[in-house]
Amino acid sequence: MGRLLLICEDVLSLEADALVCPAHKHLIRGRGLSAQVYDRAGDALVSECSQLPECPVGEARVSAAPNLLVNHLIHTVTPQWSSGDQWGAQGVAQLRECYDSVLALARERGLRRLLFPALGAGTNRFPHEIAAHQGLTALRAAQDDFSQLTVSLHSRAALATWRKVDARFFSENQNGGDPAASA
Template sequence: MPVHIVEGDLLDQPVEAIVNAWNRNIIPWWLLLPQGVSGAIKRRAGLGPFRELARVGPMPLGTAVVTSAGRLPYKAIIHVAGINMLWRASQHSIQDSVRNALARAREQGLRSLAFPLIGSGSGSFNEERALELMRHVLDAEAGDLEVRVVRFRRG
């Protein structure tokens, strides 16, 4: 299936699951200021998904973990460790995050998934370059998954 690039709010996408661009899960979630994608998820989903995520422990850079979606209308949230301890993303962390999110989606039997631009918020990565890196993996590996990459724009 083709990869769709859309503008809007990640949390309003007509998909089965969303991807949360997360840190490496080393700093407790309750110490972090709610900002960006994670902050929006916390406000609308509640704290349940983050409590589940905390039980996983530290995540290697580029990995992905699945939790429930809390109060959001999705089957799951896939949290990816897209930024390092210095709050920076890299080509490898972005592409590994996408690759591992796709793998977790397949394991869960999901058919559709929405990604934010991984690394372009808190990770300070150039938005266009992040999209290019994500597209490279998605075009090659999304297969029959319906994928949306959402450029955040206030409605």
């Protein structure tokens, strides 16, 4: 059984087979973590990504990870949070597709240790509760296919939220794993 870790550390200071990077659909330097990755990786990443096909929301692409502590980057385009309006359900489904696409691509490539940020919860402004539920649903379902899945959160508050969601919906407890029994 693979491990799923929730931590609060700089994701760029960690080692793994691949880092999941929120991306722009044209795989160019974006904002937030994407900007940090491109700044550190440099022109080699820009050149490689220019050869990859456009990446629609919910899909994923893989590249090398020059000048980083990981071997690969898995780029995925996350949806913008729409404040829970009539398009909110579509955005939530697309966020889940990001995780599913990343995990499928990692399986294809034989990547066993993955690092994730809180996809969608940065510059795209998904509330951490929603981002955590979508992320953990996908990661818990795929956990046995990988040796380690790590979600590295940018703040202790975000980490606490993800741990709370994990405990409520996914962790076994003394009531046989039924989250409703402990509510």
